[in-house]
Structures are given as C-alpha cells and as structure tokens.
Amino acid sequence: MATAASTPLEKQLARFQEIQVGGSKYLGRISAGDREAIPLLIQVGKLIDQIFIRQYWSSNEALHTHILNQTPRDTKLELGLQLFKGPWGLDEERFIDSIKEHNHNGDVHKAIHIPHEPPRHANYYPDDIDKQEYLDWVSGLEGQEKINAESYYYVIKRDAATGKLYSVPYSEEYKEFLIPASQLLKQAADLVSDKSLSKFLKSRAEAFISNDYVDSDVDWLRISKESPLDVTCGPYENYADKLFSIRAAYEFYLHARDFESSDILAKFSSRLQDMEDQLPVGELYKAKGLQPPAIVTVNQLYSGGDVAVPMTAAYNLPNDEAPIKIAGSKLVIIKNVQEGKFEKVLRPIAQQVLEPEQLEKVEFEAFFQHVLMHEVAHSLGPHFLVRDKETKVRSALQEYHSAMEEAKADIAGLYAVGLLLKDGTLAGGPNAESFYITFLASAFRSIRFGITEAHGLGQAIQFQYLREQGAFAYDPETNKFSVVMDKIEDAVKSLTARILILQGDGDKGKVKEFVDKYGIISPEVKQALSNLENLGVPVDVYPKYRILEDGTI
Template sequence: MSSTAADAATAVTSGPSISQRLADYRTTELRADLSHLTDGDKRALVKLADTSDLLTNVYYQQIWANAPALRKQLQSDAPKNQTALQELRLFELLRGPWDRSRDNEPFIATVGSKPKGANVYPEDMTTEEFTQWITTLSSDERKRAKGFYDIIVRQEDGQLALVTYADAYAKYLVPASALMREAADLVSDKSFAQFLRLRSQSFVSNEYLDSEVAWLKINHSSPLEAAIGPYETYEDELFSYKAFYESILGVRDFAATSLLEKFTASLQLVEDNLPIPAQYRNPSLVPPPIVVINQVYNGGDTSAPLVAAFNLPNDEDAIARAGSKLTMIKNVQQAKFHSVLQPIAQLILPQADLIDVTFDAFFGHVLYHEVCHSAGPHTVLGSPGDTVRSHLQDLHSAFEEAKADITGLFAAKLLIDRGIIDDITLKQFYTTYLASSFRSIRFGLAEAHGLGQAMQMGYLMEKGAFVHSAGRFEVDVGRMVGAVEALTKEIMLIQGDGSKERAVLFKERYGVLAPEVKAALERMKSLPVDVEPVWKDMEELRKEYK
C-alpha cells in the first residue's frame, strides 16, 4: 500500500517547499467570550484541553503505524533545526505527513503514500481478505468488524482478529478518562457533567451508546459544549467503518443559537418535499437540536481544513435511540469567510456578483448542509438493516457530503418560497455557494468534502447552472433551480438503492475537474486554503490555572 521512500523523496523534492505549503494557511486567532463562565468551568476547560492532547496521541496511532515515532523525531529536532520546526508545524496542522489539499502528497522525505486503511487495519490486508474473513464471524463479531470501535489486527498465525479501541489505546484513554472525571466535578452544568462522566467510562469500557445519548441530552443552558470521542470515519478509506478520535471544545453562543433554532423545525417540511419517491423519505423525521459555539481548542482528528459545523453522532444505533445534534462553530466560519472565501470570490466572480457573497448566506448554507445530513435515506430500500454506509463503503463520505451540500440548497429555495427565510435571497445562496465550491475543492479530491464538491461542480457545469466566461464564473439562477433538484434526486436514489456501481460511475463522470476549473484553481495558488488556528483563550487559561 505504501510507495517506496525514493518515490516519496522525489515527490517532496519536486513539490512545493514546506514554507510554501504553510502559506496555504492563514494564521488566525480564534477567540470566544468567556465572561459568563464560572471559575470551575474554566478549570474544566483546561483539563479537557489536556484530554484533547491525549486524543491527538490516539489519533496519530490510528492514522499510521509510524506517525507517533515520526512526530517524536520532529519534536526532538525542531528546537535545533528550522526545517524540522516547519515540518513539525505542518505535521501538527495537517495531523500527519501528507498534504491534504494536494491529494495527500507526502511532504516529508522517506514517507510513502497514505495507507487507505490507516492503522485500523493491517497495512497488508486486502479488501477481499476482509470480506472473506467476516463470513467466518458470529453476527455480533461481524457487527464489531464493520463497526466504529474495534481495530482489525493480524495475529502471529497470520489470521485477522478484533481488538477493542479501549484495549488498543489504553495508554492514552485511561488517563483521558481520569481527566474527564475531574472536569465533570468542576463544570457548572449537571447535564454536561453527566456526559463527561459517561464518556470517561466509554473510554475504558468501549461501550459508547449511553454516553452518546447523554451528549444529546446536554441542556441548552450549559455554557460549555464539547464533542469528545471517536466520531468521523473519513480516514478509513477502505470501508468508512472505523471512527477516529477527536475533541472540539467550545463555549455556547446563546444569542446566535436562538436565532437559528427556527430553521431546524422546518426539517420535516424539507423531507416531505424532497424530489424523490415517497418510499425513500422519512415520514417522521425528528429535527436535530441546534447549538452555536465559539471554539477554544481541539485535538485528535481535527486537521486543517478546520470543521465549521458538525452533525453528530454518526453511530446509527445512537441516532435511532436519541436522534442527533447540530453544532455550528461561528468563530471558525467567520475566519473562513473573511480569510478565504472573500478573496476567492474576488478572483473568480464578476465584479457585479460580489455583492451577493455574504456571511449570512455562507452561515445559512453551512447550517442547512449539516441539517440535511439527516434528510433522505440512511438505510437501503428493502433492506432496513443495511446502512447506506455499508453499501457505498469508501465512496460513502464523499456522496454524503455532496448530498448535504446540494440538499441544503434545495432546502434554502423551499424555505425562501415559504417565507421562512426572508433575509437572504436565492441568488445570494447560489452565488456564495459557487465561491465556496472552489474553497472546498482546494481541500483536494482525496478528501471527502473536496471530492463531493468536485462532483457537484462537474454536474452543475454540465447542466449549465454554473457558467464560465473569460476566466470568471457565475450562476444561471433559472437553470440552477432545476439542476439542484435533479442532483438532489440522483444522489439520494444512489444512496437509497445502495448502488456502489452507480456511485462509481457518477464519480468517474463528474468527479473530474474541467480545464477552466483547474485554471481558476491555479490562479488561486497565492490565496490561503484555510486558517491555522491560534487558541489564544486556551493559552491564557492554561497560564492561569495550570
């Protein structure tokens, strides 16, 4: 699965320098209002930041067998070597030695290709071997093998075996569990404390369902919010089965939360009007609660590009039991809009269209993107026990991101037509989305959001909804309406039918960048791809409470 060290060294030598790669990320202080926090809340945040650092160690162990050793070597060399210092900075920002915005090209000599199975499967394991092996397992073991919380290892006799996350990562999860219990004793909100206690137990028991439900039941009055644990499966590029540890710590923005709650109440309206046959729809969809936070720290699976919002949990059992929760990260979105999206818009849009690129449209579409992860089919039609994830496998994440994006635009038009949205125009949504499409594609086609966006771009250009002329792109609003509806339908039917074959054909047809798109991306090389966060609030809290 890995290329030779010589191949990697050649790629590093011929590619951009480390300093050029770092220039892709604009250093940005991300701050939050901490004035309403108690002394205990602030002390708890410091302990949760220490927990986050432990989960970063877990993540490096998950992502690549050699990542912990390489990181340790860079940390040792950094104080005495400027090159190593820059390599370490980029390594930490991208959570590994591969440049995500350049299709996971390695940026450190002697490092090979990124293993598709990360380090949660044996690197020499084939998909055929795994598929054959699971037929020999009991139903419970088969669920674990295809589930979130067990790695697959090769035993001395060459056979595959299951190992729980709790056992595989005990070195870091046991102290992380203790820190979370200590934080639970300090926080002001009892429901948040309950989540921390149950999640601390999950780290050592490997049972996550109760703590996922407790997370969903955190009171809206809690001043703190945190997603801590194994969640996303993007790094499992073989099957999209295995969850990777992460931590996002935030402070609630109560005013922004109250303004947005009305939108999630419209989710069933969107579902009932989806352009798909009724049997693919959910007639009793529960709208997710919504929380707006300002982020103060992160750890684990939180590489650049920074997450601007998330809809969790991903565990289908937890969703069935208690639904999901949407978290919007306002200060991250503001940083992306001002530092990245506006410069892109100025480069690729006609001057007259720049007025339609607004933060409200950007924030609104991110909101609907996350809400619309809940829309449409999540199990295969006629096979209610089979998830879409299990059928689309390595393509699931890209199609799910594309679905959420395009259905978010479908929802925006519906809610504008119904008068529910009255302060953002359809042209603002479409034009801001067009500029943001280039922002996402720059993450690279090896990344789920980038590939998902590329497929949308290819489709919308083919339908004449995005029009290119003289190096500039603009939206044909009339054609865009029909194309959005048609694309929403096509993606959801692929998902609902669980058709990997149609997904592959769709990706091959549309997941390819047109020459004019490539030319525009080439012109953007001097612009930042994303932001490099500076967690100033946490720096100050650690000085005060350590």
C-alpha cells in the first residue's frame, strides 16, 4: 500500500500485483518441435519489444538504455519501464524526472527531457508535427503516396533540409529488429507441429521485410484450432497514435491453446449475424454478411511490444479492414490472465463498492463471458458511415474513435448477453443479475485505468449514462453502489443504440458533446476510487514469466 511519502514510481507500482504466467500444466499437447520453437519465438518477442519502445516516444530508447546501464541497478525503475514501456504510468502520470548526466567537470553532457505526458503523436510523426499540417499535407497527395501516408504501416518523417513531410515504411524504419525477427520466425516455422501455424510464421516473416501484411494476417486468421501453440506477432493496435488512431504498434503474444474452453466458446461465433440483426437501431446501421470471428481460448506464456499494463485479457484482431473482408477476425481469450484479474482485482473491488446483498452475484464466468462478448461486439455495428460507405468510422471520429469503440464493445456485448440469455444459448451459466452486477463491479476496475486511456474513458461514459438512466444506484449512507434490476435492461438497450448511431453518423461534433457530457467521474465514484487506493486494492496485475525466471514454461 502506497504511503504519503512514496515516490511517484512507488505509487504506480503499488497499484499492481504480480501473477505467475506459464507452467507445464498448459503444455500437455505440444510436441518436441513446439518446445524447440518456443525459445526462438520468445527471442522474436524481445525484438518486438524493442520496436515498440522506439514507437512509443522518440527518446524512449535512450531512456531505457540509460536506466538499464545504471550502476548500481535500480530494480524498481527497471520494473516500471517493463510494465509501462515508458516513463508514464496510469493516468499518464510521469514517474521519472528528466535525465541529466554530468561529466567529470560537472558539465551536462547528456540530457533526456521527459514530457509531463506521452506525446500524442508518439514516435510515428515528427516531434514538431502540427495536426493541421499533417492533414494539409495528406490532402495534397495522390495515388500511392496518399495511400502510404494514411497507412497503418508507415511512419511520417520530416526532411531536415526542406522541412517537408514524407512517409517511411515500417520495414525500413525498424529493419534492424525486423530482419533478425524474420529469420527467427522462419526457424520456428520449421519446428512447430501445426502446418497452419508454420504457414503463418513464414508469411509473417516475409511481411516483416515486404511491409505487406494482408496475406499474413489472413494466414493468422486461418491458424487451425488444433494448433497447440497460438502466436500473435505484428503491428496491430492504434492506441499509441492519439493524433489519428492510425499507426499500428507492434505486439507479440505466445500462448498455449486451451482446447476445452475453446470448444465451449466457439458456439458464440455462429451467432454473430443474428446478434447484429437484433441490434436496437435501424437497418442502415447494421451490417450484412458478417463473417463469424474465429474464437480461441488460450493461456499466455509470454508477451512483448505493445503490452503495457493493464494486462490484455482478450483481443479481437486484425484491425486492418482488408484482411477482415477476406477472412473475418479472430477473438483470442486469455484465460489465465482473466483468472488473475478476477481474483486479485475484481473480487476485492466488489467487496468495497457493492451493496452486500449483491456481492454473491459477482462470478468469474459472468466476467469471463462478458469479456468474450466485448471482443465479439467489436465486429458489430457500423464500421463505415451510413451516409458515406467509403469513409471509415475510425477516420471520421479520429481521436474519439478508440474510446467510443471500447464503449460500444462493452455495452453492445452486454446487450448481446441479454439476447443469448433469453434464447437459452447461455443456459446453465450465470443469470442476467450476475452479468449486470459483475459488469458494475468491473466498471470500477476499468475506470481506475484513468480516463485518458481508451478503455477507462469508454467505461466512464457507460457508467455515467447508465447512472443517469437510473440503472445504477448509490447509497450515500453506506457509500455503496448497486444495480437497479428493473431499469438496467432498458438502459443498456438505450446506450447501445445511442453509441451505434453516433458511430454510424460519424458527426465528430456530436460525439465530442457526448464524450464531454458522459466521460466524467462523479464525486461519489471519485470517493470510491480513492477508498480503493487507500486500502491498497490493486488496479491490475502484471506478469512474471516463468520461462524467464527458471527456464520452465
């Protein structure tokens, strides 16, 4: 538990609790070749980590080098950089002051200035970029130059002599890491037991060199559900690009397949179009011919790159629309991480914020299945504007897209759970009351990430809207919250419709008004969050990878 005298770094570290990741119990079906491939794949993960460190901020590599070369070693500072990937923790609070190194004469010979918050342009654009400058530049481009400038997989540079902007492919910008990573992937491809995984590793190795990711994304989507290992490796998420939510960050996950849970959850994917058809909006806002996402449940063995805490419990990829049109998307549920979050974070939060009579309804399966539906729901609703089928929602909403998309996935996922409960698909598991009460407890978990982060802001929007609708109640005498069961279903339906329409219309001004109104934290919620902090309830978990500690997986 942090004290008043704690440093900013100690306060950040106190908000996380370690969980052990990996273990031989997950590896019952892997072959000898798979075991040989695992160390090679972990080396790839470490190279991917180096790429993201560069992507996150222009001086990040220099900072990491400085900290890691200190004598004596500062293990707390090293852990902070490992967890957050840079010098900013939750709420974008800086926990490292700017660095100054002095020579033997006392003169400063090296300085690393650390901004108070991460630059919105990350390291995808010049440090002196102006948002309007970029938009004006792109508007003057044509053909392939324009495509490159708006690509997920190009960085934007400024010519030192002329001052003009130009595009550089990731394959060139990060070649010192991508070339050896490509070679390692090819070696691993020759060892793994599953042919479809081998095909993906080879095509991804080629994509690292060619900068063309569509074919390898399709190969990733088509990895067999019988593969004992599951690997996610490449540029995917857009959160670090807070200017336009375009540039993709590199990430790496190595998982062992959980066959039993995957079989149980696969039935959800077949209901995708049915859930889309039942969304509470007009037909213009609904997609037709949706391809059900592949759904797999895994247990994490190792990760690298864009995997800063809070730990990812599930992901639905790719984000690139081109491979999605060919092969749909894939939902990966990380069960051992979810179990860690539920036991170490969500249950203690529930004990502090919920009315006692609702506590017994907080269940892991309700949490687990809603995370599943959250990821499925990323596929629901409009991805292009209803008035302009050529314009992506992402492009229209720009910096508001990520938070709105996370809010959509949360609330539409909860709405879909209600549909599946009513038609019996979820019979035998948690009931509606458990889903809604667990969702309320989980809202506090997400908001604690901070409303500068997409998931936290998205959850704050939902919480405030549902409370305005009377679906969440607060008792000032007990300082506890509860779900109002006779109002929650209609409120969830109303919010689902509201967000889907805002996305489909693509009116950035109206979205801003919506986010400004609901993306706030009320005094009662602030007090609850403060109580959790004072009690030392962790915000999230962080991994201790067994293979790095004792050589076992």
